[in-house]
Amino acid sequence: MQPFLVSVASPFLGLVASALLVNYLAYSILVVATARLAYRLTGRVAAALVAGALGLVGLGPILHLNDLSPHLLGFAFYALVVAAVYESGVWREKRPLRVHLALGCLLALASFEYPTGITLAIAYLLTALPWSRWTHVAAAGALGLLTPAVLAWFLTALYANVWGRKVSLASVDQPYFFASAGKWLALAQSGPLHLLHSIGALLLDSLFVAFPLVTLAGLVAILLMARGSRRLLWFLGVFFAAPYLSMFVFSQQAEARGYIVYGSSLILYASVAAWLTATRKGLALFAGWALIAVLLLGQLAWSLAYLRGYYFPLFAFYVGYSSAPEPALATIFQSATSGVTGASNLGASGLAAGSLTTGDLSRHSLRFALLLKGLVLAPAVGLLYFTVRRRLQLRAAVAAGLAAWLVGTVGLAGLGVTYEREVLSVANPDQVTLVAGPQEVRQTVQLSAAVVETVKRLHKERPDLKLVLFTRSQGLRDVHVTLGGATLPATELAAKCCSSQDWAVNIDDFVEASSQSSELTFEGTIVDGFLGGWQTAPLPGRTSEPGTDLGGRPYTPSLELRLLEVRNGTPVALLIAY
Numbered sequence: 001m002q003p004f005l006v007s008v009a010s011p012f013l014g015l016v017a018s019a020l021l022v023n024y025l026a027y028s029i030l031v032v033a034t035a036r037l038a039y040r041l042t043g044r045v046a047a048a049l050v051a052g053a054l055g056l057v058g059l060g061p062i063l064h065l066n067d068l069s070p071h072l073l074g075f076a077f078y079a080l081v082v083a084a085v086y087e088s089g090v091w092r093e094k095r096p097l098r099v100h101l102a103l104g105c106l107l108a109l110a111s112f113e114y115p116t117g118i119t120l121a122i123a124y125l126l127t128a129l130p131w132s133r134w135t136h137v138a139a140a141g142a143l144g145l146l147t148p149a150v151l152a153w154f155l156t157a158l159y160a161n162v163w164g165r166k167v168s169l170a171s172v173d174q175p176y177f178f179a180s181a182g183k184w185l186a187l188a189q190s191g192p193l194h195l196l197h198s199i200g201a202l203l204l205d206s207l208f209v210a211f212p213l214v215t216l217a218g219l220v221a222i223l224l225m226a227r228g229s230r231r232l233l234w235f236l237g238v239f240f241a242a243p244y245l246s247m248f249v250f251s252q253q254a255e256a257r258g259y260i261v262y263g264s265s266l267i268l269y270a271s272v273a274a275w276l277t278a279t280r281k282g283l284a285l286f287a288g289w290a291l292i293a294v295l296l297l298g299q300l301a302w303s304l305a306y307l308r309g310y311y312f313p314l315f316a317f318y319v320g321y322s323s324a325p326e327p328a329l330a331t332i333f334q335s336a337t338s339g340v341t342g343a344s345n346l347g348a349s350g351l352a353a354g355s356l357t358t359g360d361l362s363r364h365s366l367r368f369a370l371l372l373k374g375l376v377l378a379p380a381v382g383l384l385y386f387t388v389r390r391r392l393q394l395r396a397a398v399a400a401g402l403a404a405w406l407v408g409t410v411g412l413a414g415l416g417v418t419y420e421r422e423v424l425s426v427a428n429p430d431q432v433t434l435v436a437g438p439q440e441v442r443q444t445v446q447l448s449a450a451v452v453e454t455v456k457r458l459h460k461e462r463p464d465l466k467l468v469l470f471t472r473s474q475g476l477r478d479v480h481v482t483l484g485g486a487t488l489p490a491t492e493l494a495a496k497c498c499s500s501q502d503w504a505v506n507i508d509d510f511v512e513a514s515s516q517s518s519e520l521t522f523e524g525t526i527v528d529g530f531l532g533g534w535q536t537a538p539l540p541g542r543t544s545e546p547g548t549d550l551g552g553r554p555y556t557p558s559l560e561l562r563l564l565e566v567r568n569g570t571p572v573a574l575l576i577a578y
Contacts, residue, residue, distance in 0.1 A: 001077075001113035002070045004376045019068050026076035027065060030266075031055045033079035038270040040087055041225065044277055050292055051266075051273035055079075057296070058210060058269075059303040059317050060262035071259045074114035078263030081110055081120045082239050090128040090137075091235040100132065100140040102386035107144025108379035112151060116246065116263060121145045123242040127235050143379065154375055162368045176253045183252035202251050205320030206244065208313060209258045210265045211302040214295050218268025221275035240267040258317030309333070336561060336577040337541030338448040374409040381405040439526045439546075441476070443559050446541035447518040451561065451577045455514070458563055458574055459507055465563050465574065467507040468493065469522065472558040475529015476501055483510060484517020499532060507563075522559055531557040 002022060010018040035052030039045065055061075064072040084106055085091060088099050107124060111117025121144030128137045159165045187195050207215055222240065226233035243261040250256070272295065276288045306314040312327050381404050459465055469481065469490065481488040481503070488510060490503040531548060533555035544556055563575040 001109060001376065002073050004112075004373065005073075016068075020066065023065055023067075023072050026073040027061050029076040030061055030072075030079045033076070033083040034266045034269050037079070037083045037086055037266065038273045040083070041270055041274040042277065044274075046277040047270075047273045049273075050277060050296075051269045053296055054210075054214065054269040054273065054299055055266060057300040057303050058262075058265060059313060060209070060259060060265070062303045063314065063317060064259070070114050071262075074110075074116050074259075075262055077110040077113050078116055078120060078243070079266045081106055081124075082263075082266060085124055085127065085239075086235065090124075090132055092131060092231045094132055095136075097133075097136045097139075098386050100128070100136040101143075102383055103128075104140030104143035105379040105383035105386065107140065108147045109383070111144050111147035112376060112379075115148070116243065116260075117144055118148065119242045119246045119263075122245075123238050126238050131231075147379075151375070155372075158368060158371055162365050162371075176250050180250050180253035187252075199248075201322055202248060202320075203244075205251075205257050205316075205322055206247060206261045208316035208321055209262050210268060211295065211299040213298055214272065215265075215268060217276075217291070217295060218265075218272045221271035222267065224275050225271050236267055236271060240264045255319045257320035262317075331573050332454060332575045334448070334451050334454060334575070334577050336445055336447055336451055336559075337539065338446070338450075370409060374405070377405055377408050381408070437528070441524055441526055441531065441557070442545045443522045443557065444543045445520045445522070445559060447514070447520055447561075447577075448541070449518070451575075452514045452518055454575055454577075455507075455561075455563060456511055459511055462565060462574075465507055465565055466571065467505045467510055468562045468564055469503045469505060470558070470560040470562055471501050471503075471522075472499060472532025473501050473526070473529060474499060475527045476524045476531075477527055479503055479522070479524040481505060481523075482521045483513035484519055486513035486516070488513065499530075502562075520561075533557060 002019075005022045006015060006018045008018070009021055013021065031052045034055035035048040038051030039048035041047065060075055061072055064075075081103075085103060088103060089095055090099065090103065103124060107117060107121045109117075110120050121141050124144065125137060125141045128140075156167060159167050187198050209215070210218075222233070222236045226236055241264070243264045247257060247260040250260070273292075276292050278288070280288055302313050305312070311331050311333075384404065385400075455467070479490045479492065481490045486509065488505045490505050493502040493504055495501060533548070539556050542556055548555055548557055558578075561575070561577040562573050564571040565574055566572070
């Protein structure tokens, strides 16, 4: 869905500007849908304003606003579907087939965007099935559940027939799902206590998607708002818990936490806003609005903390509490070399995920554009048809729906093929340089005096700190590290993730050698692996051999110096020198 929406305006704005426009619109939808849900829960404008304000300063959209990932649009679809399901009333009473099919089309659009569409479809089935005809619910649910498979099959066939390319576009989530399922089975076989501990750790991992006080107040508000209504409690509970189910499914293989479960936060925002703006008098009224002010200011400070050098909320959002620095710890981030004020970074590696070229029309095909846009527009037109059909006669409604589908498909396809001049060459930033056979690599870093002094100071304060060299790589072997003329023996640590490697270096040796020289050399051999980038070249004080590039764009492979302290069995980074 995101590529489709970007393509609509890209002939006129360019791909990057169009992608940012989609993000800004998604941000608006997220805030408005959250406010709408709060308003429908209470009928009070004040509740809508408070819920919208909490959504406006939420950590998820703030972190994803200016990146090119599909996550922000996924948040918007989650909020939109939840608000639509609530407003449709299918969670509390029997509704006509037309209402269910409209929701099914919306679920299909959400499934085009991100795997959360499947999560939403499951939540819809759980909330609508007890009160509706099962055939109506099954038809609508199937639209959401089957859309990802249909899209993968359709794109595979389309590439084969139009471009003659044999590609497999099966869901990229499948390998993660099966690997994670296998690890969950192993945990289950290790005993109930071990399994319960893992489940509890995952819940703790995701408690910091919003400002913690907002999370706690929101959970209480869900229970208070639904008093006397088991149907409302079931609705709020299911749509709050559904994203956590997705996170649990993939958690044993993927570190992602926050952007999977963030959709649940809108339930918290709407519930707490509805509860705190309930009509009260005197001291209760004052206390309610005082708590609202605390929650809003706390949420804002939490979401913008990374701009002030406090990175716990950011790390906890992406990888969970267990992999983040301790909440009371402010990790020091410094450039490893002199003369560099900041890293150029994006996502996992700091590189834009590809490059743009202009004027290349070789990849344009009107047939491809017509078929693909026709598929994506079908549920959008279906949603419009089932929403407004009651105002039209059946024949007129069918004719209008087909006309809208044809005009939209032909118009958008024609504009794209005629006026689009930018082509995006996509690359994986984690694996920007693939090496098929043995290849010797070497990096030299002229460490800044500030980094050396920071290492010495922290080592003096905490003699038990561990010094680790981090690389975004795989298949890197026979590593040899020197500082000036002194050799620093490096021991590879067990890999935590599939795209990074760590080497432990004796910190005492480092401190002693740094008194003589600040030139750090890192050498090794890549065997059937890859290097990942972190900063774009050129960088003062750093060299890399052989030269590395991404589609002709040079970059510096990642090499970070990290000081770790083990707290409660978990390594915590006190310094990251990039």
